[in-house]
Amino acid sequence: METMMTSEISLSHAEYKKIARLVYDRFGIHLGDKKESLVSNRLRKVVQAGGFSSFEKYYNHLVNDRSGKALDVLINKISTNLTFFGREAEHFSYLMETVIPGLLSTDTFRREKKLRIWCAGCSTGEEAYTLSIAAREGLARAHVEMDYGILATDISGRALSVAEKALYKAENVEKTNTAWIRKYYSKEGADHYRVKDEIREKVLFRRLNLMRPDFPFKNKFHVIFCRNVMIYFDQKTRKQLTVKFHKHLADGGFLFIGHSESLGRDNAYFEYMKPAVYKRSAV
Numbered sequence: 001m002e003t004m005m006t007s008e009i010s011l012s013h014a015e016y017k018k019i020a021r022l023v024y025d026r027f028g029i030h031l032g033d034k035k036e037s038l039v040s041n042r043l044r045k046v047v048q049a050g051g052f053s054s055f056e057k058y059y060n061h062l063v064n065d066r067s068g069k070a071l072d073v074l075i076n077k078i079s080t081n082l083t084f085f086g087r088e089a090e091h092f093s094y095l096m097e098t099v100i101p102g103l104l105s106t107d108t109f110r111r112e113k114k115l116r117i118w119c120a121g122c123s124t125g126e127e128a129y130t131l132s133i134a135a136r137e138g139l140a141r142a143h144v145e146m147d148y149g150i151l152a153t154d155i156s157g158r159a160l161s162v163a164e165k166a167l168y169k170a171e172n173v174e175k176t177n178t179a180w181i182r183k184y185y186s187k188e189g190a191d192h193y194r195v196k197d198e199i200r201e202k203v204l205f206r207r208l209n210l211m212r213p214d215f216p217f218k219n220k221f222h223v224i225f226c227r228n229v230m231i232y233f234d235q236k237t238r239k240q241l242t243v244k245f246h247k248h249l250a251d252g253g254f255l256f257i258g259h260s261e262s263l264g265r266d267n268a269y270f271e272y273m274k275p276a277v278y279k280r281s282a283v
Helices: 002-007 013-027 036-049 055-064 069-078 090-104 107-112 126-141 157-165 178-184 235-248
Strands: 114-120 147-154 167-169 185-188 192-195 203-207 221-226 249-257 270-274 277-280
Touching: 013 036, 013 055, 013 069, 036 055, 036 069, 055 069, 069 157, 090 107, 090 126, 090 221, 090 249, 107 249, 114 126, 126 147, 126 178, 126 203, 147 157, 157 203, 178 185, 221 235, 235 249
Parallel strands: 114 147, 114 221, 147 203, 221 249
Antiparallel strands: 167 192, 185 192, 249 277, 270 277
16 A cells, blocks of 8 residues: 555645755755756655655654755755766866966976876866876877876765776767777676776776765866856856865866856956866965
């Protein structure tokens, strides 16, 4: 009898508003008024599996669960981990051909002896590993022996678990540079590739909520990639995050965002360089 009841659970508009507000407050994601059906479909099985008779009772559980596990499940269901190798590939070319040579031309950067890149919202790791390859290639093209590191963060524990395995379907990997596939990936079985250790060891995956008031970083980054993340935030949250990115970028550092995103050309914290690429301003 209980199974029949839970299968008919529906999400009321009032319940949706509560869950949407919780998602916004905890994760900064602005669901708006058009995602009610999506939220209902993604969470209904969670509600049923948890034995809750309504979304209202599930919401109360989310609010009162001090372990944080319920919120982990929520964000894993709500967030969209759409990514693939080679996405917006011109950014990686710009990094190798313009950003890295430009940084190397400054005495300040050369004295630091390490290129630090933050991949914020790394999802399942494709972008982070591509950044590792691009950094390696860019430094090699400049004939400079310099260490580099990629910090890759995401709110989704499930996505990070996939990323750390560094194992991807061939159809995903084969969207990237063919020469890079030969150099930096090992074929596993008939339809998978694994990222080689020399690339993997330069990437550190960590869980991080971009909505926390401050970030636990000791050193500033020379490059930040935060692509197709801010589209889920409202204007207020985007502005707050932009200020934090500025704080954690070194002088002359670069911020890459998604092509569907914009900081605006009159942004006081960043100078527009080209579509979806900005340079830190000295505010």
